[in-house]
Amino acid sequence: MSDLYVHALTGGPFPPFEHAGRRIGFENLQGVFAAIEARSAPPALSEAELRVQHAIIVEIAGRADAVLPARFGSFVPRAELHRLVDLRRDSIREALDLVKGREQMTIRVLGDASQAEAALAAAKSPATHRPGTAYLLDRQAAVRSKLPPDVEAALNDAVRHLVVAVRAERGEGTTLARIYHLIQRGSEPAYRQALAPAVDALSGTTIVTTGPWPTFAFTPELWP
């Protein structure tokens, strides 16, 4: 018996469709729907597979106005999928409401990580802070982005009137941070226009903006 490979959760059912020879159907999970593919084994990771799966999720987002994309490798028995969704139904519905009619823009801030780390180190110098404060600053630096706060604020302020929700996370390597903005579908041109002056003003920092994407960064945590 084949299990289900889940591409996304959606707010409604849609007719099955085919993409690259793969048939995508919709499983009713008592009001929440899963865009699924019957498979005997999960796909192996490869660039080609990632691109196909990404394209499938984009196609699902083109049909459904509320989509919660699934992470790569979401291969589950049917009963397990029902159980998991049943367990987190409220969180899923809340997230579907948030992303309904919306799309994601991604901002990557590239720069010299060593300079950013030095600035953070200076800010939490033990000479200026007592041990407890230094510890808390360490913890804060560990979870916060490597961006100077004014850079993140400038980017968020520029598009605040278009953004419904924001997620930000620390980057790695030369990526100082990633900022995800949830915007109304179709407002990408206005978003880019509003963001451009802020990007131009941040000289010395490279800002890369991509999108619109399905709302990958605005999915709920389903594990207990």
Added chain:
Amino acid sequence: MKRRRGHRSTVPKDRPPHRPKAPRPPRLTRPVLPKSVRPPRPAPRPEIASIIDQSETSLVDVIDNLLNRGVVLNADVILALADIDLVYLRLSAILCAADRVLADRGA
């Protein structure tokens, strides 16, 4: 003294009587903003942005979206590259609050 040439008309004598012109529709003109309020030209964007920021899906975004984001729905995640399993993460290992696991120890 120069002799002036006679001006010969090319309009036939039996031309139709002069008709008054119909009023022209008002011309639609684009308002010209004074220089002080004209939006500035966008500065050229960094080259890297123009390379990555294309309509076609970039691999960076695909990897970030599918491997780092999205709902985790299954118990097992198998990461493989070129048909060779590199990492096997069993996410279905017990994930629960520490106080539940350690409750009996304190008793």
